[in-house]
Amino acid sequence: MNHSATAVMDPRHPMPGMQVYNLKLGMWIFLLSEVMFFTSLIGSYIILRFAHPEHWTEPGVILNVSLTAVNTFLLICSSVTMVKAFAAIEQGDQKGLKLWLLATILIGASFVGIQFFEYTKLIHEGFVPNFAAYTAEGANLYGATFYLMTGFHGAHVTIGVLCLSFVLFRAMKGAYTSESYGGVEIIGLYWHFVDLVWIILFTIVYLL
Amino acid sequence: MSTAQLVSSLEKEDRTQPGYTDEGLHELSFIRKYVFSTDHKTIAKQFLFLSLFFLVVGGALAGMMRWQLGFPGQPLPGGGVFPDTMAPGGIILPEFYNSLVTMHGTIMIFFAIMPLLVGVFGNLLIPLQLGAPDMAFPRLNMASFWLAVVAGTVMMASFLVEGGAAGAGWTSYAPLSTSGEWTGVYLGQQLWLVSLIIMGASSLTGAVNYITTVINMRAPGMTWFRIPLPTWSLFITAILILLAIPILTGGLIMLLFDQLIGTTFFIPAGSGEPLLWQHIFWFFGHPEVYILILPAMGIVSEVLSCRARKPIFGYHAMVLAMVSIAFLGWVVWGHHMFQSGMNPMLGTSFMISTVVIAVPSAIKTFNWLGTLWRGDIHFDTPMLHALSFVSMFIIGGLSGIFMAAPAVDIYLHDTYFIVAHLHYVLFGGSLFGIFAGITFWFPKMFGRMMGEGLGKVHFWLTFIFYNLVFFPMHNLGIQGMMRRLYDPNEYEFLQPLQEMSTFISISAFLLVGTQSLFAFNFFWSMFRGRQAPANPWNSNTLEWTVPSPPPHGNFAVMPTVYRGPYEYSSPEVDADFYPQDRPPPGAGPGGQAAPEPTPGPAPTPEPVAGD
Numbered sequence: 001m002n003h004s005a006t007a008v009m010d011p012r013h014p015m016p017g018m019q020v021y022n023l024k025l026g027m028w029i030f031l032l033s034e035v036m037f038f039t040s041l042i043g044s045y046i047i048l049r050f051a052h053p054e055h056w057t058e059p060g061v062i063l064n065v066s067l068t069a070v071n072t073f074l075l076i077c078s079s080v081t082m083v084k085a086f087a088a089i090e091q092g093d094q095k096g097l098k099l100w101l102l103a104t105i106l107i108g109a110s111f112v113g114i115q116f117f118e119y120t121k122l123i124h125e126g127f128v129p130n131f132a133a134y135t136a137e138g139a140n141l142y143g144a145t146f147y148l149m150t151g152f153h154g155a156h157v158t159i160g161v162l163c164l165s166f167v168l169f170r171a172m173k174g175a176y177t178s179e180s181y182g183g184v185e186i187i188g189l190y191w192h193f194v195d196l197v198w199i200i201l202f203t204i205v206y207l208l
Numbered sequence: 209m210s211t212a213q214l215v216s217s218l219e220k221e222d223r224t225q226p227g228y229t230d231e232g233l234h235e236l237s238f239i240r241k242y243v244f245s246t247d248h249k250t251i252a253k254q255f256l257f258l259s260l261f262f263l264v265v266g267g268a269l270a271g272m273m274r275w276q277l278g279f280p281g282q283p284l285p286g287g288g289v290f291p292d293t294m295a296p297g298g299i300i301l302p303e304f305y306n307s308l309v310t311m312h313g314t315i316m317i318f319f320a321i322m323p324l325l326v327g328v329f330g331n332l333l334i335p336l337q338l339g340a341p342d343m344a345f346p347r348l349n350m351a352s353f354w355l356a357v358v359a360g361t362v363m364m365a366s367f368l369v370e371g372g373a374a375g376a377g378w379t380s381y382a383p384l385s386t387s388g389e390w391t392g393v394y395l396g397q398q399l400w401l402v403s404l405i406i407m408g409a410s411s412l413t414g415a416v417n418y419i420t421t422v423i424n425m426r427a428p429g430m431t432w433f434r435i436p437l438p439t440w441s442l443f444i445t446a447i448l449i450l451l452a453i454p455i456l457t458g459g460l461i462m463l464l465f466d467q468l469i470g471t472t473f474f475i476p477a478g479s480g481e482p483l484l485w486q487h488i489f490w491f492f493g494h495p496e497v498y499i500l501i502l503p504a505m506g507i508v509s510e511v512l513s514c515r516a517r518k519p520i521f522g523y524h525a526m527v528l529a530m531v532s533i534a535f536l537g538w539v540v541w542g543h544h545m546f547q548s549g550m551n552p553m554l555g556t557s558f559m560i561s562t563v564v565i566a567v568p569s570a571i572k573t574f575n576w577l578g579t580l581w582r583g584d585i586h587f588d589t590p591m592l593h594a595l596s597f598v599s600m601f602i603i604g605g606l607s608g609i610f611m612a613a614p615a616v617d618i619y620l621h622d623t624y625f626i627v628a629h630l631h632y633v634l635f636g637g638s639l640f641g642i643f644a645g646i647t648f649w650f651p652k653m654f655g656r657m658m659g660e661g662l663g664k665v666h667f668w669l670t671f672i673f674y675n676l677v678f679f680p681m682h683n684l685g686i687q688g689m690m691r692r693l694y695d696p697n698e699y700e701f702l703q704p705l706q707e708m709s710t711f712i713s714i715s716a717f718l719l720v721g722t723q724s725l726f727a728f729n730f731f732w733s734m735f736r737g738r739q740a741p742a743n744p745w746n747s748n749t750l751e752w753t754v755p756s757p758p759p760h761g762n763f764a765v766m767p768t769v770y771r772g773p774y775e776y777s778s779p780e781v782d783a784d785f786y787p788q789d790r791p792p793p794g795a796g797p798g799g800q801a802a803p804e805p806t807p808g809p810a811p812t813p814e815p816v817a818g819d
Contacts, residue, residue, distance in 0.1 A: 020424070022344040022345065022420050022424050022425075023345075025344075025420050025423060025424055026344060026345060026348075026416050026417070026420045029415075029416050029419050029420060029450060030412075030416050032450060032451065033412055033415070033416070033450045033451065033453070033454045034454070036450075036451050036452075036454040036455055037454035037455075037457060037458055039454075039455070039458075040454065040455045040457070040458025040459060040488060041458050043488075044458070044459075044462065044473065044484055044488065047481060047484055047487075048473070048480070048481060048484065051479075051481055052479045055479060129465070129469060129470070129471045130469060130470035130471065131470050131471065131472045131475075131477075131478040132470055133470070139479065140471070140472055140478055140479070141472065141473075141478070141479055141480070144465070144471040144472065144473060145473075148461075148462065148465070148471075148473075152461075
């Protein structure tokens with residue numbers, strides 16, 4: 001049990017616990033709760049769809065699958081640029097960090113922009129969540145679950161873009177070094193999570 | 209990540225580092241010290257005052273309900289202050305009665321019991337019992353409290369809006385809750401939803417904080433199986449909160465959309481599924497039940513062991529029982545829905561999983577009894593409350609087993625038997641656990657002892673009146689009286705039960721009145737109580753090794769932990785307690801030597817008699 005004795009010498013290095021800094025551990029724990037949040041939405045979608053299949057149309061009849069496929073590709077690319085930003089700061093490459101962060105922000109913002117365009121078009125065609133105002137093919141549960149799931153995902157992307165902008169702002173001031181890059185790492189975790197959720201949502205909402 | 213990186217990232221959060229600008233290093237303004245404080249002990253006290261306020265509100269609502277049930281149709285004494293939309297001439301309207309029932313449940317569960325257990329004891333005990341200077345994320349902790357204040361304000365504001373506060377029950381079953389057409393409540397129901405979403409965010413930030421702190425902020429030597437049971441229970445509870453609350457949030461958002469933007473997730477007229485709401489609600493709701501009892505179990509385990517001067521019986525079994533209760537809590541939600549039209553096959557499987565929970569619960573109960581067996585029991589106020597917890601939890605737990613059987617539940621569902629059961633676990637269980645906790649840790653929180661004489665009077669009167677209120681409700685339920693009933697006399701077969709209802713109501717008023725003794729004792733002791741020593745109960749855990757109240761940053765020197773938390777009456781030392789951070793006999797001065805005697809051929813020094 002010598003490790004306890006050494007731990008006394010260095011109070012900043014508590015021996016029990018995971019060798020992960022608090023912020024990163026906290027982000028992982030927070031993401032677990034996010035998993036449960038999306039589980040409640042996706043679970044409700046599955047139950048409603050199985051109970052009322054007549055509300056849904058064949059894939060691609062209402063929703064523009066190819067546009068969203070492009071959007072999905074964009075979001076996956078933004079995960080790649082996020083990894084590049086993280087790799088850059090690990091090497092102490094300040095210029096690379098800022099460049100790749102900026103790329104991630106721009107791609108993330110265009111995802112939200114395309115989604116906004118998609119929403120506007122669909123609402124114009126009468127594909128709305130509202131039961132009383134429903135006019136399009138399919139029926140209201142299709143619209144309601146669609147906007148619920150993609151909307152909350154879109155909100156997560158938007159929050160991610162805002163947080164990334166804050167990280168970029170701090171990076172401009174030189175807040176991150178190859179020794180200390182916690183902020184970049186945890187926003188990266190969040191960003192990859194949001195990306196992963198989208199891949200699931202794209203599959204079940206658009207393709208199935 | 210290298211050690212250097214780890215250290216540099218830890219430095220940002222480590223409040224014991226030089227240069228950390230906070231209390232002790234420079235004087236803080238009043239607002240930063242007492243209002244927007246990041247100190248876990250201050251936040252614990254803030255939660256204490258907030259949730260005690262809501263406990264009073266919830267009690268007052270219950271009092272009004274009991275007036276209507278005990279004296280139906282008679283004007284409430286002093287009821288003239290209510291507007292005509294609630295109680296014209298002091299006579300409670302049926303709509304207002306619905307709001308009373310709903311808000312009593314909601315406020316007691318989300319704004320009184322949950323913050324009392326998790327907000328108060330989580331914040332107070334987790335860092336202190338682990339030997340940490342503060343929570344992992346002090347500012348997030350502050351946010352958690354202020355979110356709770358916002359949520360509480362929204363909830364209270366809903367009484368004032370047109371149509372009154374939510375009236376669809378604390379469970380807000382759809383489709384009753386989906387439209388004001390059915391309850392007469394429009395904005396109030398929406399505020400109820402918004403308030404609970406905000407309260408969920410508050411609980412969630414707290415849970416992230418607690419889990420991170422327990423995993424990462426333990427003092428050297430504080431291995432998993434040396435963690436005191438209250439902290440263990442709060443850790444498990446935090447995991448349940450983390451995973452259960454987002455489910456509720458998702459459901460609340462869908463219900464809010466049903467009301468606000470015309471979706472039909474839960475409205476059958478638009479092909480929605482009302483049963484889906486019940487599934488979502490109880491998938492959250494059953495883990496929530498254990499969120500409300502596990503911390504009380506932890507508190508009681510601590511008090512029983514300390515005041516019986518004996519090691520807790522089966523420490524590992526206690527931890528594992530809590531873990532298994534937490535696991536099983538996820539697969540039993542259907543037992544709330546036996547009467548909902550669910551597939552009966554499903555009902556049987558939910559019955560089996562529910563009855564299985566009796567096993568870990570019984571392990572805990574027998575271990576508490578084993579702890580008491582031949583102990584040197586000190587009957588002081590915290591101990592009385594803890595003993596009452598154990599006995600009341602047995603009654604509440606056993607009535608739970610009756611209802612777990614679908615065949616019995618057909619008869620008992622939604623009757624006063626359920627009300628009796630849930631109050632036996634929530635009041636008899638959780639609230640007695642809370643009283644035990646407050647009286648036990650009051651000296652640590654406020655630096656003064658609570659009045660013992662008044663405390664005992666409060667305990668005995670509470671114990672007696674509590675049983676007089678809730679035990680007869682079993683009878684009412686078995687005789688068929690439905691819960692949430694505005695006026696039972698509308699049913700001829702319930703009219704003979706009016707006398708019992710009146711008896712319950714009078715007992716309830718006395719029970720509420722008795723709590724003023726506690727309030728008086730609480731505030732009197734806070735200012736006039738006897739100065740508390742660091743360790744008034746001769747307890748082992750780390751929070752008692754620091755002054756009462758502990759200074760900012762808690763520990764002058766990071767403690768080293770040498771043993772489990774319940775080494776009472778250990779043969780190794782003369783005193784009947786053996787604090788976790790005391791080096792074993794034979795260790796070098798200052799505790800710098802190896803914390804445990806090295807096993808092997810080298811002879812370890814025998815403990816010297818009279819050491």
